[in-house]
Amino acid sequence: MRILRFLLQKEFKQIFRNKSLLPMIFIMPLIQLIVMPLSADYEIKNINIAIVDHDHSTISQKIANKITSSGYFKLVDSPQTYEQAYSKIESGEADIILEMPQNFEKNLYRESQARLNISLNAINGTKANVGGVYLSRIITEFNQELQAELVQNNRHKQVPTIVITNTNKFNSYLNYKLFMVPGILVVLVTMVGSYMCSMNIVKEKEIGTIEQINVSPIKKYQFILGKLIPFWVIGVFIFSIGLFLIGRLLYGIVPQGSLFLLYGFLSIYLIALLGFGLLISTYSETQQQAMSLSFFFMMIFILMSGLFTFIDSMPEWAKVIAYCNPVTYFIEVIRMIVLKGSGLKDIAHHIIVISSFAAGLNTWAILNYKKKS
Numbered sequence: 001m002r003i004l005r006f007l008l009q010k011e012f013k014q015i016f017r018n019k020s021l022l023p024m025i026f027i028m029p030l031i032q033l034i035v036m037p038l039s040a041d042y043e044i045k046n047i048n049i050a051i052v053d054h055d056h057s058t059i060s061q062k063i064a065n066k067i068t069s070s071g072y073f074k075l076v077d078s079p080q081t082y083e084q085a086y087s088k089i090e091s092g093e094a095d096i097i098l099e100m101p102q103n104f105e106k107n108l109y110r111e112s113q114a115r116l117n118i119s120l121n122a123i124n125g126t127k128a129n130v131g132g133v134y135l136s137r138i139i140t141e142f143n144q145e146l147q148a149e150l151v152q153n154n155r156h157k158q159v160p161t162i163v164i165t166n167t168n169k170f171n172s173y174l175n176y177k178l179f180m181v182p183g184i185l186v187v188l189v190t191m192v193g194s195y196m197c198s199m200n201i202v203k204e205k206e207i208g209t210i211e212q213i214n215v216s217p218i219k220k221y222q223f224i225l226g227k228l229i230p231f232w233v234i235g236v237f238i239f240s241i242g243l244f245l246i247g248r249l250l251y252g253i254v255p256q257g258s259l260f261l262l263y264g265f266l267s268i269y270l271i272a273l274l275g276f277g278l279l280i281s282t283y284s285e286t287q288q289q290a291m292s293l294s295f296f297f298m299m300i301f302i303l304m305s306g307l308f309t310f311i312d313s314m315p316e317w318a319k320v321i322a323y324c325n326p327v328t329y330f331i332e333v334i335r336m337i338v339l340k341g342s343g344l345k346d347i348a349h350h351i352i353v354i355s356s357f358a359a360g361l362n363t364w365a366i367l368n369y370k371k372k373s
Helices: 002-017 021-039 058-068 082-090 104-110 125-154 176-207 209-214 220-251 259-283 287-303 316-322 326-340 344-368
Strands: 047-053 073-077 096-100 117-120
Touching (some): 021 176, 073 082, 082 096, 082 117, 259 287, 259 344, 287 326
Parallel strands (some): 047 073
Antiparallel strands (some): 096 117
């Protein structure tokens, strides 16, 4: 313990003396946590729409006004022909065309049915799909309002209707920040841990101090623990600042589950992650090599973690990669505990998997570290 204490003192002094490292550890993650959730938005707004109204009736004008006042659509043009509107899609000025044919209102009243034509620019499939859903929902709501008005004005006997009541569990207001911020916090802790820790041993190699350690009576596991513990403490600190300072004060996120359980999982996760960073450093001879390897794996970790894309929508081979990714499990756990209030029983499988990662990666790092120049 005496040897380990001296190693920890050395590491903390080395970290806090590095003026370029401190902003990367403490300031950059906080700025990213503030900025990234504002840009990583699943909600699509300002969808450019061109409305071709061949009917010029009261109903068609009401539909157009309802669409443009919804806040999701921006009217870029009201051309006279479909061909003119199509040219807007070809030039990229419009995302959607809504065409209302002649006699639209007449057919709606006489035949109780009328058709609308919606054309989507599907180059951006996500935007086209979401825009089409928004537009269809607005038109459906208008149709229901019109039916209710006709029944009331004509005093017709009200037809039986099915009333659907939706209840949004765990995120009542469908606030995407509640979903994204915990996941982004995990990624930032992962980036700090993997980058900083992977370059730590390599820096010792480059400046030559590793040789002094190699000829000392320090054992390999003591050396690894001396490198791991400081960044473990820093990882917990950054996570706490992100969760309580940024998450709660800026985004209003209040964890629903046990903080003790969340920090327990965080502790195991950081051990696994830092073991991975140390393993990279044992295979690298320069900081450039360590950064390149870390960047390669971090891109895979982020893209295959379920942060931006749903794992259930991935092909089977991609699911295998996703579930070999430690970041996947922590993102799932933090969302379960913070948003749903899940307990130990719900995340027991995740704890077992991350513990296996921690044991395997750190054992590999200790065995791979060679005390020779």
